[in-house]
Amino acid sequence: MVNDLPSLRRRSSDGDGDRKALVLFADGYGQLAKNLCLALAQMSIDICMVSDLDELSSSEKPEHLDASLVVVGSDVLQSQVAIRAINSYLSKIREMRGIRPPVVLATEASLSFEQRLCATQLGSVRIFRSDDDPRMIRDMLTTITAEAKLAGSKVLLIDDSPTDAYRATTYMRAAGLLVEHVYAPEDTLDAIRNFGPDLIVMDYHMPVVNGDTLAALIRQDPEMTMPIIFLSSETDSEKQLLALSHGADGFVLKPLQEGAFIKAITSMINRAKAIDRRMRRDPLTQLLNHGQTVESVKRVIAEKRGGALAIIDIDHFKSVNDTYGHPVGDRVLIKMADVLTASLRDTDTVGRMGGEEFAVLLPDTTTEAARVVLERIRKCFMVIKHEVEGSGFSCTFSCGIADLSSGLNEAFRQADEALYLAKHSGRNQVIIAEPSV
């Protein structure tokens, strides 16, 4: 196990939870294994490194069994015993958790067809080469975590037939989905507003309006972008296509086959969530992007909850890029994001406003309490050593805090002004804005 690597537990800004990778190399501390573990740890991914593969079969190590992703070094493929150990470990996870985690094969050399085949049989879905970007593994973990969260996704079912609705509801609830059912198409818009579904499943042939008209009606509202699936016994593909052209995304044939129905639903929800995530998140740090951060501030102000807004800007960041290069600068930004999300409450929001500027929204918090929190984060961030080729450097940030009571534009203006003051009076400090009179 790698004990000398930092292993922060990470809470992502939308509560994705912890991410853990199990790293298996036969020769344990080879350069690729070391570099990879260091890079994963720097991205605040929990890692469990195992080189003695007998350890895997030991029931005294239950912490191995909660990995979401398994990274296997290609050196492992040289030993049939090791392959058997990994296979039986992966089967054990499937027995316990109902899923077999995907495998990434890490290699320094090019692989033979036989090695690739062997890796595929282990469940390898990607090959990671020593010069690949380790963020690929982080992104895979993010996707896996998002998919695991499918249970609890909300489906609105619109069907006037009690028998069909009963069957569809039973299948969906058995798959862990939350289902709300409306019989009458005219209740649809209210149900969407109140329930906020991730997906709509509707019968195609209904009294008053058919599915295609109802789908077109829903799509008139630009906010109602959730996928729509029609249920119908219509087998004429031309009619199906016509129906889809009105804004629906899929067609499932009645009578429903449980497996195919649930597969169609899950892939639709996963795809919609992935697109939604891409639109709302900054791709580098996975924090909310500028637009979504402003929306979050707007919402808290509209709810009249009060709170504080902090704007953070990394000091002399240009010189980090100039001295160590852009990729190292990127790593500092990711670390900043990780420190912020790991240090704040679930109810707080962290966003990347652009460049090296971040925003933190702390609802129901006074500016003084926010200052205490940001001071703690500032002290934690400034002692982090960012590694570059054997040596390292540290960074600081400056921060301005404003009260939300003055409204959206004024809160941003005041926080920016306080940040400006912090920058121009020495940097590496947190300043609360003077409320305007």
Ligand SMILES: Nc1nc2c(ncn2[C@@H]2O[C@H](COP(=O)(O)OP(=O)(O)OP(=O)(O)O)[C@@H](O)[C@H]2O)c(=O)[nH]1
């Ligand atoms: N690595 C990296 N750099 C970025 C990114 N976005 C913006 N930057 C760089 O961030 C730097 C910001 O520099 P400045 O605005 O001059 O600020 P600074 O050097 O931090 O100086 P002070 O804020 O006054 O302390 C610029 O060099 C940008 O190119 C990014 O996504 N990755």
